[in-house]
Amino acid sequence: MRSPPGVGWVRIVSAGLGSQVEGGWIFVKVLVLNCGSSSLKYQLIDMSDETLLAKGLVERIGIHGSRIKHVKVGMDPVVKETDIPNHDVAVKLVIDALLDLHHGVLKDLSELSAAGHRVVHGGERFTSSVLVDQEVLKGIEEVIPLAPLHNPANLMGIKAVMNALPGLPNVAVFDTAFHQTMPPHAYMYGIPYEHYQVDRVRRYGFHGTSHFYVAHRVAQVMNRPVEQLKIVTCHLGNGSSITAVDGGKSVDTSLGYGTTEGILMGTRSGNLDPSVMIYLMEKYGDAKTVSDVVHKKSGVCGISGISSDMRDVEEAMEKGNERAKLAFDMLCYGIRKYIGAYAAAMGGLDAIVFTAGIGENSDLVREEVCKHLEFLGVKFDPSKNKVRGKEAELSAPDSRVKVFVIPTNEELVIARDTKELVLRG
Ligand code: ADP
Secondary structure, three states: OOOOOOOOOOOOOOOOOOEEEOOEEEOOEEEEEEEOOOOEEEEEEEOOOOEEEEEEEEEOOOOOOOEEEEEEOOOOOEEEEOOOOOHHHHHHHHHHHHHOOOOOOOOOHHHEEEEEEEEOOOOOOOOOOEEOOHHHHHHHHHOHHHOOOOHHHHHHHHHHHHHHOOOOOEEEEEOOHHHHHOOHHHHOOOOOOHHHHOOOOOOOOOOHHHHHHHHHHHHHHHOOOHHHOEEEEEEEOOOEEEEEEEOOEEEEEOOOOOOOOOOOOOOOOOOOOHHHHHHHHHHHOOHHHHHHHHHHOOHHHHHHOOOOOHHHHHHHHHOOOHHHHHHHHHHHHHHHHHHHHHHHHHOOOOEEEEEHHHHHHOHHHHHHHHOOOHHHOEOEOHHHOOOOOOOEEOEOOOOOEEEEEOOOOHHHHHHHHHHHHHHHO
16 A cells, blocks of 8 residues: 555556557556456546546356446446356456446546456565566465465456456555554464464454555544554444554554454454364364354354344344344444554554444444543544444544544555556556
8 A cells, every 4th residue: 555646647658558648658547356256346447536437346257147237427327137157258348338338438448557456365475566467466376375265256357357458557456465564463373383484374454455545544634644643443344354553554453364353243253262163163073164153154143143234233223132232232342342452552542433334334333332432532422423424523622532434445545556556667
């Protein structure tokens, strides 16, 4: 993650596509891709003024019933149902949609300057975003054991763009990269050191692009240099993590080696005594069953027995459902504990940021977390808390610790990094 370069046109020498102008090449539009094993989310961003031009989702790749949903900003969404056997076909459909006469946003592919790809795991090798070359592809492949569900899909997306648009520069932006500044005492687990050396077992953390964005954005909103701030960022979605950002750098984060540690999530357990895993494995026989329990059947869903969706759980809680209330309380208590722990870890706290689906929308969660934090210097103002999905300050003017909602924008970070790396060449 880097700061955006200066505004204005920059001429560079590049081998990529892009708009030719007399004597040079200007950087214009970035295609941002987030590929899952059966899905592909995309955005086209005009980097001359950072505006979103179009976005969409390709669903059920390789499965019966595949389709692409495309939105040109300012127009109604369009949907096309068609056979999409693989990511190569998916990327071709995205390109067709972007070039379409009615709902397209590109006249010509030369308007496209680069593609930026979300890659879930960069291991210890990728500490920042990189221009993709064969070495980088190999590096992402080597990390597959750490993210067996995600990195292969991310790679398929990059390769599909390389096939469809040869010559277009590609940039990989890693979810783990922002957390590579954590000190060893925060990222090591207390198991034999060999498991770090041989098996690469340590805390990596995830949602780094989101934590980076909201931490830097809140500093702008507060009109303070991020280097001088101690911030706790709460990314609360289906998957959730909390990060301690000291001076603009991640110094600790609640997700760890995999994606189950930390606070209660939609279907993931959060912190669990390892003895519980051992007990369950001995009782039920295999790792797969227990993996399903902690990844897919736990969390808010497993406790409430209602849903992984916080809206359903809050609705049930308000109707008096006790298990829904327990799930809600466990979530908020967990968030509060992390905020306290990270304030102690950083030796102070200037701001708390809420982001992602729950953080941006749930006034109930935000209030329950913050109303107990007065001892830390948080003066929460409930009258400012009825906001959904937009930037807002929730703390009183005299609150020593500020509380904000900052909607995340991972795609913009990816597009900015892509622009910067491609311009640097
Ligand atoms: P993902 O991790 O899949 O990107 P999101 O950031 O989209 O997840 O967040 C999804 C979560 O946000 C769901 O649990 C959903 O219930 C929750 N959410 C969305 N809107 C609201 C709302 N108005 N109130 C409470 N929770 C909400």
